[in-house]
Structures are given as structure tokens and as C-alpha cells.
Amino acid sequence: MAAERELPDFLRFVPRPIGDWIDMQFVLQEVEQELRSEVLAVGLETMANAHRAIAEGAAKVASILRGVEQKRG
Amino acid sequence: MLPGAQSGSSVDPPVRPGGTAEIALIGYQDQGNLGMGYLSAVLQQRGHTVQMIDVRDGPEKIAERLVSRQPLVVGFSLIFQAFLPQFRRVASRLRDAGITSHFTIGGHFPSLCHDEALKHFPELDSVVRFEGEHTLVDLVDRLLSNRDWRETPGLAFLKDGQVAESEPRPLVQDLDSLPYPYRPFEPEQIGGFPTLPLLASRGCARRCSFCSIHTFYRNAPGKVVRVRKPVKVVEEMLYLLQHLGVRVILFQDDDFPLWGLAGRRWADELVERMYDAGLVDRMIWKISCRAEYVESELFRKLRDAGLFLVYMGLESGTEQGLRVLNKQMSVEENLAAVRTLKELELNVSYGFMLFDPSSTFESVRENLAFLKNITGDGRAAATFSRMLPYGGTPIRDALRTEGRLRGDLTRPDYDFLDLRLNEFYRLLTPTVRPWIHHQGLTYQLEYAWDEFTTVTRLARGLQGAEEYGKALQSLTKESNERLFQHVEECLDGFEQGDRSKLAGGPARAYCEAGGKQLLALRNSFIARNVELLVDVVSEDCKSGPVLMPQIH
Numbered sequence: 139m140a141a142e143r144e145l146p147d148f149l150r151f152v153p154r155p156i157g158d159w160i161d162m163q164f165v166l167q168e169v170e171q172e173l174r175s176e177v178l179a180v181g182l183e184t185m186a187n188a189h190r191a192i193a194e195g196a197a198k199v200a201s202i203l204r205g206v207e208q209k210r211g
Numbered sequence: 212m213l214p215g216a217q218s219g220s221s222v223d224p225p226v227r228p229g230g231t232a233e234i235a236l237i238g239y240q241d242q243g244n245l246g247m248g249y250l251s252a253v254l255q256q257r258g259h260t261v262q263m264i265d266v267r268d269g270p271e272k273i274a275e276r277l278v279s280r281q282p283l284v285v286g287f288s289l290i291f292q293a294f295l296p297q298f299r300r301v302a303s304r305l306r307d308a309g310i311t312s313h314f315t316i317g318g319h320f321p322s323l324c325h326d327e328a329l330k331h332f333p334e335l336d337s338v339v340r341f342e343g344e345h346t347l348v349d350l351v352d353r354l355l356s357n358r359d360w361r362e363t364p365g366l367a368f369l370k371d372g373q374v375a376e377s378e379p380r381p382l383v384q385d386l387d388s389l390p391y392p393y394r395p396f397e398p399e400q401i402g403g404f405p406t407l408p409l410l411a412s413r414g415c416a417r418r419c420s421f422c423s424i425h426t427f428y429r430n431a432p433g434k435v436v437r438v439r440k441p442v443k444v445v446e447e448m449l450y451l452l453q454h455l456g457v458r459v460i461l462f463q464d465d466d467f468p469l470w471g472l473a474g475r476r477w478a479d480e481l482v483e484r485m486y487d488a489g490l491v492d493r494m495i496w497k498i499s500c501r502a503e504y505v506e507s508e509l510f511r512k513l514r515d516a517g518l519f520l521v522y523m524g525l526e527s528g529t530e531q532g533l534r535v536l537n538k539q540m541s542v543e544e545n546l547a548a549v550r551t552l553k554e555l556e557l558n559v560s561y562g563f564m565l566f567d568p569s570s571t572f573e574s575v576r577e578n579l580a581f582l583k584n585i586t587g588d589g590r591a592a593a594t595f596s597r598m599l600p601y602g603g604t605p606i607r608d609a610l611r612t613e614g615r616l617r618g619d620l621t622r623p624d625y626d627f628l629d630l631r632l633n634e635f636y637r638l639l640t641p642t643v644r645p646w647i648h649h650q651g652l653t654y655q656l657e658y659a660w661d662e663f664t665t666v667t668r669l670a671r672g673l674q675g676a677e678e679y680g681k682a683l684q685s686l687t688k689e690s691n692e693r694l695f696q697h698v699e700e701c702l703d704g705f706e707q708g709d710r711s712k713l714a715g716g717p718a719r720a721y722c723e724a725g726g727k728q729l730l731a732l733r734n735s736f737i738a739r740n741v742e743l744l745v746d747v748v749s750e751d752c753k754s755g756p757v758l759m760p761q762i763h
Contacts, residue, residue, distance in 0.1 A: 142734055148403045149737050149744060151730055153658035154241070155649070156401065156461060156497065156520075 231258040232355055234347075235277055235312075237301060238288030240265040240396065243408050245463060246318070246343075247288045248392025253344045256390050259351060263395065266297060270304035278308045283354055285310070286339070286347065289318035292602055295331065295621050302334035313354055315366075317343040319423045323430065323603025325367035326374045331620055338367040341431035342382050342413075344389060365431075382433035386413060387443045391450065398457055401658075402666040402737075403748040406459035407451055411481075412438040415466040417501070419524070420537040420606040421567070421598050424465045438468045441481040445488050452494055458669055460496040467498040475509060482516040495519040495668050497560075502540060502548035510555055519664050520558040523548060526598075527564060528581020535569040536598070537605070542581065549585045558591070558664050560657065565595035565698075566636055568610060571629055572706060576699075583695055589688025592656035593695065594647055597636065600625055635705050638713040642701065645722035646694050652722040652729075653694070656687045659733055670740070670747040679736035686732070690725055693718075 142150055227233070234254050236247045240263070251261040262282070264273055277285070285305065287298050302314055317339040321328040325338040337360070339346045346365035353360045361368060365380030383389060398405035414428045414436035428435045451457035468474050485491050497520035498513075510518070525545045527533045533540055552559045565578050578595070586593040600607035600616060600623045610616040610625045618624030627633055646653040663683060667676050697718055704712045737744070 142730065145734060145737060145741065146403075146745065148400055148748070149741065151655075151659075151662075151733055153650075153655045154399065155654065156406070156658070156661055 227260075229258055230355055231260070232283035232351060233260045233262070233280055234284045234286065234351065235262045235264060235280075235282040236286045236288060237264045237266050237273065237298070239267070239290055239294075243392075243394055243396065243398070244288060245392050245408050245410055248394055249344055249389055250286065250288070250317075250347055251393035252390040253348050254351065255393060257348055257351075261393065263393070266294070266301060270301045273301055274304045274308040274310070277305060277310055277312075281310060282312050284347070284351055285312045285314050286343075287314070287316040289316055289321055292320040292324075292623070293621050295320070295328075299332050299334065302332065306334050313337070313350070313360070315339050315347075315350065317347075319427050320602045323423055323426055325376070327602065327620060329367065329369050329374055336368060337361075337363075340365050340367055340376070341380065341427060344383060346380050379430075379432055382413075382428060382431050382435075382437070384433055384437060386410070386437050386439045391447055394455070398455055401459055402662040402669075403744055404458040404665055404669055405456050406461060407455065407457045408461045408463045409444070409447060409451070410439070410464055411444045411462055412436065412464045412466075412468045416470065417466070417539060418537055418605070419526075420535065420609070421526075421564075421601070421604055423601050423603040426603045426605070436466075436468065438477060441477060441484050444481060445484040445490065448485070448490055448494060448496075449488050452490065458494055459665055460494060462496055462498045464499060467500040467504075469500055469504040469509065474504070478509060478513065482512055485516045491516050493669075495665060497522065499523070502545045505548035505551050507551050507555070510551065510557065514555050514557055517668075518557065519668055520560060520661060521552055522560040522562070524562040525549075525585075526562055527567060528578040528584075529574050531569050532564075532567050532574060532578070535567060535606075536564070546581075546584060553588075553590055558660055559585075560591070560661075561585070561594075563595045564598040566597040566627070566632070568598065568600075568606065568615065568625055568627070570627055570632060572632065572635075572702065575632075575702065579695055579698060583691075586691045587688070589684040589686070589691060591660065592653045592687050593691040594653045594657070596647070599623055631705075635702070635713075638705070638710065639698065639701055642697065642713060642715050642718060643694065645719045646690065652690050652725045655726055655729055656683070656690060659683055659729055660687070662733075663736075666737075666740075666744065670744055673736075673740045673743060675736050675739050679732060682732050683729075686725065686729055690722075693721055 236250055238244050238247050244263075247263050251263055254261050262276075262280075264276065266273075268276075285302075287302065289295065289298055298316070305312075305314075313336045314334050315337045316328060316332065316335055321338045322340040325340060328338055329335060337350070339350070343365075346363060350360055350363045350366065353363055360366075361370070361375070362377060364378045366377045368375055394407065398407045400406060414434075415422075415424045416436050418425050425435070448460055451460070469478055495517045498518065499522040502523045502525060505521070505523070510521075523545075524538075526536050526538055528542055528545075530542055533542065549559055549561075563578075563582065565575060565582075582593050582595065585591070598606070600610050602620075602623070607616065607623065615626040616623070617626060627636070645651055648654065660683065663680060667673060697712070701712045704710060
């Protein structure tokens with residue numbers, strides 16, 4: 139059985155539609171789904187960054203407060 | 212929006228010596244985009260420089276490419292309205308990068324729904340409505356000479372916040388007066404053979420309710436169906452063979468012009484010219500046409516001259532569905548066409564909408580029975596879709612009037628008459644993705660059939676072809692049966708209140724295994740014939756033909 143990698147590049151199996159694009163509604167849905175996923179991913183990354191910033195800020199404040207308390211002590 | 216962009220003439224246009232300009236056209240480049248190719252060619256004929264850019268390069272890359280060049284016009288070529296947000300993201304990024312070019316858009320949706328396009332795409336200065344070749348050239352001329360671009364016939368734009376249209380521009384009456392499309396890219400390949408699209412005609416005489424082709428052409432002045440001279444079509448084929456080594460032609464006509472006596476005469480002359488030019492046995496070609504044109508004698512002649520694949524919009528397996536879609540065809544006519552093509556051993560590809568606005572659970576079953584009838588022998592992969600109410604189609608207007616139109620601009624939708632079908636469709640769709648998806652088993656099988664026919668038609672004497680053909684048919688038959696069985700079980704379950712089948716299940720594993728089996732069979736067949744295929748693919752295409760092409 140021949141492996142894909144043993145064939146010259148131009149003889150590899152790369153399926154693509156050659157009929158009519160109008161039938162690609164399912165593909166379009168997929169494209170749109172990918173875009174939606176991309177938007178969702180960007181939103182989640184933004185949220186993660188915001189939480190990270192809040193966490194870092196909170197940690198700094200905590201550290202400062204602790205320092206102040208130690209000085210008082 | 213930047214002030215310069217809005218007026219199109221309040222900043223100095225980047226005029227080059229000789230009164231020419233740089234233009235960027237952005238769109239999808241699958242199969243070669245003939246629309247962009249024709250636009251580029253007419254602009255180049257006037258001395259302008261054109262960059263054709265694939266929208267999938269993404270906003271950042273496109274902005275980077277254009278920011279230093281500041282083209283006079285950036286044109287967006289929109290095929291489906293679902294892509295509108297993607298195009299808008301690019302346009303928005305270009306404006307943010309300081310690109311003040313005139314932004315325009317063309318295609319079916321913007322032409323027919325120019326008000327909606329302008330409303331949802333505020334970066335645009337104008338919409339080029341209907342066929343764009345002459346309008347775009349005229350627009351560029353006016354921008355270059357600081358004349359009022361709003362007077363360019365064939366445009367729509369916003370004036371004081373209101374949608375305005377210039378006078379309509381007639382369709383291009385003589386298609387042979389256009390230069391060949393600009394094709395600055397490496398052709399895609401099927402089985403190693405370079406493949407490109409081509410047009411022999413434009414327009415469709417029919418009025419299918421779900422289709423925007425006839426409304427696109429009928430809303431502009433001039434004759435709707437225009438056909439090129441056979442000799443000119445053959446000259447372009449010869450040009451593609453000799454200059455780009457193209458061996459497979461995909462005729463992307465709205466409806467290949469075979470209708471009536473005139474169509475037969477045209478086809479006879481086309482075939483005759485192909486023989487004269489020495490193209491037969493060196494090039495093969497695909498057409499899209501209505502099923503009613505399919506007739507044994509004519510299609511035998513076309514097959515012998517290189518036809519290998521026929522795409523037909525069958526669309527429904529029920530008389531009621533065909534009526535609602537205004538196909539002006541009967542189920543029996545569709546079946547007869549498929550039978551004839553199979554008898555002639557031509558590949559059959561088809562559009563089929565399992566769901567349409569008239570669908571009921573019963574009609575879905577009838578449609579499945581029709582699909583089984585045409586694909587049960589495994590000679591074609593089973594596929595289906597759902598009718599979508601595209602902008603500018605009569606059925607969208609009808610659904611709106613009935614209060615059934617749903618969704619939004621980029622994702623149009625509708626309610627079925629039986630609302631339970633909405634839910635069934637929603638649940639069914641993800642479960643058929645292992646087959647019907649751009650990497651799904653159906654598409655792999657369909658492509659494998661087209662590749663198999665391509666290599667066996669263009670490279671004679673391949674070893675193991677008969678065995679591979681039989682194995683491919685057997686695998687396709689089994690895949691079709693599994694798909695039908697899956698949809699039927701889902702239907703039965705849903706109607707009896709059991710949704711377990713609609714939760715997915717073994718379909719993905721089956722299709723993945725089927726894909727692997729197909730790949731192994733296909734690679735084994737290709738591997739046995741690598742040397743012969745390499746020889747045939749690298750054959751010198753410059754020698755042989757009798758006719759010399761008209762070089763544009």
C-alpha cells in the first residue's frame with residue numbers, strides 16, 4: 139500500500155469542490171463557525187488578560203499592604 | 212470613514228504617467244475567480260495595473276501590502292453574502308491603516324441588495340451593480356480625471372445619507388469583445404493535470420425562485436443570455452493549453468447553452484472546432500446545465516469531444532418541491548437525465564436541496580428515496596443541502612411576505628411550515644457533517660471520482676483502473692447507504708420522540724475509516740501508474756494544435 143508521502147507532490151490527494159459553489163452551504167456554515175470561534179477565542183483571551191492584570195494588581199496591592207503592616211509592626 | 216475616501220476626489224488620486232492607475236481587487240481565488248479575472252483584464256487593457264488579492268490572506272497582510280501603494284480603487288468581489296463580515300473586516304483594517312482609496316464592491320448580493328450592502332458596509336464609497344467590466348473602467352477614468360464619479364452608469368452610493376443610483380448600465384452584449392480573464396496564478400490540479408475555469412456564455416433564461424442568477428441579469432438592461440462564438444471559446448481553450456498547460460476545463464456558465472435547436476447548432480460547431488484545433492483527447496471539460504438538455508445523441512457527441520462531468524441543479528425529488536422552487540422540470544425528467552448520463556459513463560454531479568420552504572417530514576422521505584434512486588449504485592456520492600433564501604431571490608420576498616423569513620443579512624434563514632422541522636434540521640446538520648463538509652467523506656469520494664475520470668481519460672493504459680473504479684463504486688455505494696440509513700433513523704427517531712440518533716454517534720468513526728480506506732485505494736492506484744502519469748502530465752502542450760489562438 140503506497141503512503142501519501144511516497145507520491146510526487148502534484149499527485150497527492152487534495153480534494154476540493156470542482157462542481158458548483160452554490161452547493162457549499164454546509165461549507166459556508168463551517169466558515170462562519172470558524173469565524174465565530176475566532177471571535178470567541180479573541181474575547182476569551184481578552185478576558186484572560188484582564189483577569190491576569192487584575193490578579194497581578196491585586197497581588198501587588200497585597201504585597202504593599204503587607205509591607206506597610208510589617209513596618210508598623 | 213476618511214474624508215478622502217468618501218468623496219473619492221478630495222485627495223489627489225495616485226495618477227501615474229500616461230494617466231493610468233493602480234487598482235486592487237479582493238476576493239476568493241478558489242478555482243480561479245473568473246469575475247475578478249475579467250475585471251482585471253479590462254483594466255489592464257486600459258493600461259492600469261491590477262493586483263488580485265485573496266481575501267483569505269487576512270486584514271493585516273492585505274493592509275501591509277496596500278498601504279504603501281495607495282491604489283486608486285479597491286474593489287471587493289463578493290460571492291456569498293455570508294462572507295460580508297469577512298470582507299468588512301478587511302475594509303475596516305485598510306481604512307484604519309490610512310488607505311484612502313475609493314472602495315467599491317460587486318457581485319450578486321451587492322448588485323441586488325445595494326441598499327443593504329451600503330448600510331452594513333459603511334467603508335464603501337460605491338457599489339458596482341450587475342456586470343462590472345465597463346462600469347469599473349469608467350469609474351477609474353472619472354476618478355483619474357477628477358470628474359464626478361457618481362455619474363458613472365451602473366453605480367449605487369450614499370448621497371446625504373440616502374441610497375442613490377446612477378443610470379443603469381446595459382449588460383455586455385458581445386462577450387467576445389472582452390479580453391481573456393487575467394490568470395496570474397498557478398492553476399489547481401486534478402490528478403496532476405492543470406485545471407482552470409472558463410466561460411462560454413453568461414445568463415440563464417429560467418426563473419428558479421431560489422436563484423439570484425436571473426434577477427442579477429434581468430435587472431440590468433440588455434439581452435439576458437449571451438453566448439460566445441464557438442471558435443472564440445476554442446481559441447481560449449487552446450490558449451490555456453499552450454500557455455498554461457491546462458488540460459481540464461471547468462465551464463462555469465450559469466447554464467451551458469445547449470437549449471433548443473440553436474443550442475444544438477452551437478454545440479455542434481463547438482465540437483467541430485475542438486476537433487479542428489486538435490483539442491480532443493488532449494483536454495477534457497465539465498459543464499453545468501439543466502437536466503432537460505440531457506439527451507443521448509447530443510451528450511454522446513459532447514463526451515467524445517472531451518466532456519467528462521455534468522453538473523445539474525436537480526434540487527428536489529418531489530413535484531411539490533420542484534414547483535415551489537420554480538424549476539419548471541419534473542421528477543421524471545431529472546431521473547431520465549441522470550440515467551442517460553450514467554449510460555454514457557459520464558460523471559454526474561448535482562445540486563440537491565433535501566430541505567426547502569415547502570418541506571414536510573414526508574417530503575424529506577420522498578427526497579431521500581429520490582437520492583437513493585440516483586446514487587444507490589455508487590456511481591456518485593450522495594449529497595444534499597438546505598435551500599437558503601439569498602438576497603435578490605423571489606423566494607426570499609415570498610418568505611418575507613409570509614412572515615417566515617428569519618436569520619440576518621449574512622445568515623438568512625426561514626421557518627418551515629411544520630415548525631418541528633426547524634428543530635429536526637438544526638439537530639440533523641451536525642450529525643451529517645462527517646459526510647457533507649469540505650473535508651467530509653462525500654466530498655472526498657466526489658473528488659476521487661472526478662480525479663479517476665480525469666486520469667483515465669487523459670492518460671490511456673493505466674494499470675489497475677478497472678479494479679480501482681470498482682472499489683471506488685463499492686465504497687461510494689456503502690457510504691451513500693450509511694448516510695441514508697443515518698438520516699432515516701434520525702427521522703424515525705425524531706418523529707417517535709427519540710433523539711438519541713441525533714446526538715451523533717458512530718457516523719464520524721465510520722467516515723474517518725472510509726476516508727482512510729479511500730486514500731489507501733487511491734494512493735495504491737496512483738502509485739502503480741506514477742511513471743505514466745508523470746510522462747503524460749509533463750507532455751509538451753505547445754505542439755500539435757492546428758489553430759493559432761487570438762492573443763489578447
